[in-house]
Amino acid sequence: MNPDVLFDFDVDRENSTITVRREFAAKRQLVWDCHTQRDLLDRWFAPKPLTARTKHMDFREGGHWHFAMVTPDGQSYWSRLDYVRITPIDGYDAIDSFSDETGAANPAMPQARWSVAFTEGAPRRTLVVTNVRYGSPSDVEKVIAMGMKDGLTSTMQRLDELLAALDSSAARP
Amino acid sequence: MANNQLALDAVFHALSDPTRRAVLQRLGRGPATVSELAEPFSMALPSFMRHVGVLEDSGLIRSRKVGRIRTCMLERRKLAAAERWFSEQRAMWASRYDNLDGLLAQMSGDDDLEP
Numbered sequence: 567m568n569p570d571v572l573f574d575f576d577v578d579r580e581n582s583t584i585t586v587r588r589e590f591a592a593k594r595q596l597v598w599d600c601h602t603q604r605d606l607l608d609r610w611f612a613p614k615p616l617t618a619r620t621k622h623m624d625f626r627e628g629g630h631w632h633f634a635m636v637t638p639d640g641q642s643y644w645s646r647l648d649y650v651r652i653t654p655i656d657g658y659d660a661i662d663s664f665s666d667e668t669g670a671a672n673p674a675m676p677q678a679r680w681s682v683a684f685t686e687g688a689p690r691r692t693l694v695v696t697n698v699r700y701g702s703p704s705d706v707e708k709v710i711a712m713g714m715k716d717g718l719t720s721t722m723q724r725l726d727e728l729l730a731a732l733d734s735s736a737a738r739p
Numbered sequence: 740m741a742n743n744q745l746a747l748d749a750v751f752h753a754l755s756d757p758t759r760r761a762v763l764q765r766l767g768r769g770p771a772t773v774s775e776l777a778e779p780f781s782m783a784l785p786s787f788m789r790h791v792g793v794l795e796d797s798g799l800i801r802s803r804k805v806g807r808i809r810t811c812m813l814e815r816r817k818l819a820a821a822e823r824w825f826s827e828q829r830a831m832w833a834s835r836y837d838n839l840d841g842l843l844a845q846m847s848g849d850d851d852l853e854p
Contacts, residue, residue, distance in 0.1 A: 600843065
């Protein structure tokens with residue numbers, strides 16, 4: 567990653583909100599396309615070493631994206647993003663749900679409201695602000711507990727040195 | 740209960756400082772008194788106590804005072820659950836956006852061929 571490029575990750579616990587700000591060296595239309603077209607989404611949306619696989623995409627208000635993030639050993643983590651409001655190419659709002667292979671949203675798990683905004687401050691400099699808002703702090707706790715349990719956590723594991731040190735020292739009696 | 744809520748932004752703030760990270764690492768080996776914790780640092784005690792206060796407010800540690808001696812200990816559960824999940828979320832977004840940089844670079848290259 568270009569170290570000059572802006573990347574901010576903020577947690578607002580009181581409002582159960584995560585805000586991610588990231589700048590891209592590309593035109594806004596291109597960045598928008600990458601967020602809204604299934605073939606393009608599949609090429610970047612899953613973090614390494616996972617890959618994204620779209621099963622259904624209907625990018626319009628009332629439509630939804632149903633996709634999996636697949637681990638190298640073939641385990642799939644399904645999500646569903648229901649598009650609530652779309653304003654090309656300024657932004658969109660969507661509801662993010664835990665899902666399964668059928669595409670049904672898991673009613674036992676909290677949903678998050680995504681608001682994604684695209685602005686081009688300078689030519690070929692597009693800022694994307696993604697706001698992920700849960701209903702309450704207890705929703706966030708539920709999602710954390712789920713993340714611990716479902717194994718995505720261990721696949722993704724990138725613990726910083728501090729946690730590694732704490733874990734190894736605590737393992738000693 | 741406020742006590743059960745994860746003070747996640749406070750956790751991030753607490754972990755942002757090298758002195759506080761060192762204190763956490765020391766407490767990972769077991770409880771310690773404030774003077775034991777302060778000993779490796781060439782820092783006035785009031786300054787050091789401010790760091791301890793930040794760690795306590797974040798819920799990462801708790802302390803108990805017996806007579807004139809304050810002993811601190813780690814709240815490992817909170818540290819593990821909150822910090823782990825948020826650092827993973829951060830890592831996930833960082834990684835997917837790195838992928839997107841690569842994709843955009845390819846596509847912008849194609850785009851430049853047009854007048």
